């Protein structure tokens with residue numbers, strides 16, 4: 617029995633060595649994040665904004681897996697609720713907010729996104745670009761696990777008029793600190 621156990625151990629060691637030789641390194645922390653998004657209106661806008669957010673997070677090495685609605689939402693997924701009406705007293709001036717210290721939930725004020733671009737602005741990309749950036753910004757807050765803003769780029773607290781125009785053609789960039797915080801946040805989520 618002992619001999620067999622020893623033989624099995626040798627076999628396991630040999631298999632491990634072979635696996636290492638073939639490049640089976642320890643698995644890196646998963647950077648795929650499930651996101652459930654719920655909305656009743658503006659389906660076309662939301663569906664064109666989602667790829668914008670996906671591309672923005674991909675630039676921070678995060679792969680988003682979208683699910684529509686909360687009904688079949690995976691347990692560890694982030695949840696985004698699009699709110700059609702907001703009251704002025706609710707997070708004044710914000711397009712949305714994340715609650716990283718509570719349940720993984722984001723609220724986005726769709727009425728403020730629409731109102732910020734009267735007549736859809738001068739380009740068909742304006743609204744999807746803006747909503748996509750709002751989604752990516754709030755998702756980053758949840759992944760980082762803190763509410764913190766950068767001086768420039770996607771994680772700036774308030775985008776300038778210039779940022780707003782630029783994002784229609786060129787995605788806003790990440791501050792390197794934000795990418796590092798996302799990486800650390802993702803690692804912590806796996807613990």
Ligand SMILES: [Zn+2]
Nearest residue numbers: 753757765773
């Ligand atoms: Zn923010």
